[in-house]
Amino acid sequence: MAIRIDGKRLAEIVRKEVAQEVEALTARxxxxxxxxxxxxxxxxxxxxxxxxxxxxxxxxxxxxxxxxxxxxxxxxxxxxxxxxxxxxxxxxxxxxxxxxxxxxxxxxxxxxxPEKDVDGFTPVNMGRMLTGVGEYFVPCTPQGVLRILRETGVPLRGKRAAVIGRSNIVGKPTALLLLAEDMTVTVLHSRSERPEEVTREADVLVVAVGRPHLVTRSYVKPGAVVVDVGINRLEDGRLVGDVHPEVEEIAGWITPVPGGVGPMTVAMLLANTHLAAVRRRA
CATH class of the missing domain: 3.40.50.10860 (Leucine Dehydrogenase, chain A, domain 1)
Incomplete structure (x- = not known):
C-alpha cells in the first residue's frame, strides 16, 4: 500500500516557517x-x-x-x-x-x-519562469506539488515524470518545475493517445484535470509517487480526486483528497506574499 503524504501537516510546517519570517519582518x-x-x-x-x-x-x-x-x-x-x-x-x-x-x-x-502577482499567473511571471531570467513568483499549486515531492525524499534528477493536464495554472508550470529538477517530463491531455503507455513509465505522476477517478491502477508504475491535484464534488456530496482509490494498492506514495495538495496551495500563497514584501520593501 502507498504511503499517504499528509498535506495538512506539511502545510502547517510551511505556515510556521512563514510566520517566523513575517515576525522578523514586522519587527523591522x-x-x-x-x-x-x-x-x-x-x-x-x-x-x-x-x-x-x-x-x-x-x-x-x-x-x-x-x-x-x-x-x-x-x-x-x-x-x-x-x-x-x-x-x-x-x-x-x-x-x-x-x-x-x-x-x-x-x-x-x-x-x-509582476512584483505583486503572488499567484504567479501574469504573462510576465510565466515568461520569467519559463526562461529562468529575472525575479518571478512560482504559481502556488505547482510550488506546493514540488514541496510535496521533496518531502518524500524520492530522488527526482534523471527520473521520468508525467503530468496529466495542461492548464496555465497547474499543468504547464508544474511541468516546468519538474524540468528544472532535471526530470524527463511528458505532458498529457485530453487529446493524448494511449496515455497509460506513457504514465506507466513515470516515476512521478501528477494529475490535474478535474475528472473524478480518471486515473486507475492501469496508469501507474509500481512504486511511483502520485500527486492528485484534482478535487471534485460527487452528487452525494463527497469530495474526491482525479485518482481512483485503487491506485493506493500499487503506488509508492500518494496524496489524499482532501488533505493533500489543497492545504499546500494556501501555504505557498502565504510564502509568496512574504517574498513580495521582502522584495518590495526590505
Whole structure:
C-alpha cells in the first residue's frame, strides 16, 4: 500500500516557517499586505477567499478583501486592480478566479504588476519562469506539488515524470518545475493517445484535470509517487480526486483528497506574499 503524504501537516510546517519570517519582518516595521479581489457571489469563491484571508491573518500577514458585485463591468474591475497596483502598502494582489463571463481573465491578470502577482499567473511571471531570467513568483499549486515531492525524499534528477493536464495554472508550470529538477517530463491531455503507455513509465505522476477517478491502477508504475491535484464534488456530496482509490494498492506514495495538495496551495500563497514584501520593501 502507498504511503499517504499528509498535506495538512506539511502545510502547517510551511505556515510556521512563514510566520517566523513575517515576525522578523514586522519587527523591522514591515507588515506584509495581501489584497484579494472578489467579483460576484460564487459560494465556492467566497469560501476560498475567507480561507485565504484567515490563513494570512494567522501568520501575521495583513489581509484585505475588495468585493465587487457580479454585474461590475470589466473597466470597474480593471480600475480596482489599478488602485491596488498603485497602493504602496499592498504587497500582493490576488484576483479570485473564475471571474464573471463578461470579464476577460486575461486582461485582468495582465493588469497586475509582476512584483505583486503572488499567484504567479501574469504573462510576465510565466515568461520569467519559463526562461529562468529575472525575479518571478512560482504559481502556488505547482510550488506546493514540488514541496510535496521533496518531502518524500524520492530522488527526482534523471527520473521520468508525467503530468496529466495542461492548464496555465497547474499543468504547464508544474511541468516546468519538474524540468528544472532535471526530470524527463511528458505532458498529457485530453487529446493524448494511449496515455497509460506513457504514465506507466513515470516515476512521478501528477494529475490535474478535474475528472473524478480518471486515473486507475492501469496508469501507474509500481512504486511511483502520485500527486492528485484534482478535487471534485460527487452528487452525494463527497469530495474526491482525479485518482481512483485503487491506485493506493500499487503506488509508492500518494496524496489524499482532501488533505493533500489543497492545504499546500494556501501555504505557498502565504510564502509568496512574504517574498513580495521582502522584495518590495526590505
Amino acid at each position: 516595521g514591515i507588515v506584509p499586505h495581501l489584497a484579494v479581489l472578489l467579483v460576484g457571489d460564487d459560494p465556492a469563491s467566497e469560501v476560498y477567499v475567507r480561507q485565504k484571508a484567515k490563513a494570512a491573518q494567522e501568520v501575521g500577514i495583513r489581509s484585505t478583501v475588495r468585493h465587487l458585485p457580479a454585474e461590475a463591468s470589466e473597466d470597474e474591475v480593471l480600475a480596482e486592480v489599478a488602485a491596488l497596483a498603485d497602493d504602496e502598502d499592498v504587497d500582493g494582489i490576488l484576483v479570485q478566479l473564475p471571474l464573471p463571463r463578461h470579464i476577460s481573465e486575461a486582461r485582468v491578470l495582465e493588469a497586475i504588476p
